[in-house]
Amino acid sequence: MAKRRYLALVSDAAQTCGVEEFARQTGLRLANRADRHVLDGDIRRLKAALVHADAAILNFPVVAWKKKLAEPVVAALTMRLHRKELIVVLHEWDALDWKRRFVLVPVVMLATRILFSAPEVAAEFAKSPLSALSTRRRGVIPIPPNLALPTRLHDGSVARTLDEQSKAGRLILGQFGSIYPKKQSTAVLEIAARLLALGHDVGVVFVGSFIRGSDNVERDFYALADKLGISGRVAVTGYVAGAEELFGIFKHVDVFCYLFSEGLTARRASVLAASFSGKPVVVNGPQRHDALSHHSLFRKLVDGGAIRLVDTHADADTMAEAVLEATKSNVTSVDATAEVDALWGAVIDALDDERVVPLS
Structure with missing residues (x-):
């Protein structure tokens, strides 16, 4: 047929x-x-x-x-x-x-x-x-990451700046994806401020751009950075088009960090993409016990320690502790290409499947 x-x-x-x-x-x-x-x-x-x-x-x-x-x-x-x-x-x-x-x-x-x-x-x-x-x-359906791993990396100006900071002993926190209020991107600023207060030289790079809307997202973001006294330690790249440049930036991040209002869900493709850097990703865990059950790659990354879950309602202090722990731990590598292919196979199977799928 x-x-x-x-x-x-x-x-x-x-x-x-x-x-x-x-x-x-x-x-x-x-x-x-x-x-x-x-x-x-x-x-x-x-x-x-x-x-x-x-x-x-x-x-x-x-x-x-x-x-x-x-x-x-x-x-x-x-x-x-x-x-x-x-x-x-x-x-x-x-x-x-x-x-x-x-x-x-x-x-x-x-x-x-x-x-x-x-x-x-x-x-x-x-x-x-x-x-x-x-x-x-x-x-x-499982949403696969929307990035293909590049065969080579390109060190642009942002990557070179981060490299200089890393060589000087600075801990680089990173977050990939668009910046908007419901994502709580500013929580990373507070986590960085906590780390700084604990005596750690820390910088933050947001690999993405601000989403324009009715909110004063960009103004409020930089106002908080000023209030926390870390504005000179924060970089926002804006939209990065090529995977070579994107992963060139990722290479210089020590730990990626996310603190979502609803906890981690399987639709957070930015978390998957960040995990492909080979660097640990610290994120607050899902609210639902079955949040990742349909997504084989998320489950494998959590089991292998690439994605490190903290309590769903974690505060900045808890996240800061988890970040420091992550810098001392190893990440189990996965065959990203094979895993993404498997996810797309599941998506296509779902498209072809005409049966009713019961949902709990």
Whole structure:
């Protein structure tokens, strides 16, 4: 029996988020079973592309679709009118602004299957009024890291600066990913201040950029660094496009550190990417006992000590102690390429699986 053909719908964003990278990688991993269509405002071209597909895949949220919100709805309607499958992958739910959730209502109601990035997101959706009006064919999929390991490293200006600091004996804390309030990136500033108070020469590098929004994210971030007296020890790289430069920076980080408001969840691809550096990642643990059960790579990294879990409600002092412990411990290496391939195999199996997947 011939397997279904897919249409992977993506945006035309030049600077991509994790959701957009997942959407693009899905099309690439499906190889000759998928066509990739860029939502560029041409509705006629979109309809023509949909005709040749058995199923379309839409990922949400994607920032670049803000100005093209009609297209996902048109894609959803067209697929249903042609009696074809519409698979919606929801990477977030409660974390979205209510206006963004409202925009997703028609698409989610038209979906023939809904896949979630983590059991927490599935549970959030199940509690929403929209759940009762949507398909019961739902499942949870593991989200692979969106970075490929480079064959060589490039030492840019940031990497060279960090190298000089490391050689001078400075402990470098790192965090990879976008900077925004719900991620609690500023907690790393407080952890660095605690370490400094304990007599450790410490610096912090945030490998990513600030997310622009209604909040004064960047202003508040630097105001806190000033208040803590560590502004001269903090670097923010901005968006780094190439894996060679990215991992060139990672090489000079001693410990990566995250303190999430909800604890670690499997949708935190930035944690996975940081762990591929071979450096320890200290993060507060999940709230749910099954948070990582569907994600083989997360489980393996925790078991091998690459990801070091502390209490979900850990404070800055506890995190600082865990950071110091991590600097003295070994990290068990994993075959990152093989593990990522296995995750993508699980994703494709879930896309092909038409059965109802019960969710707890």
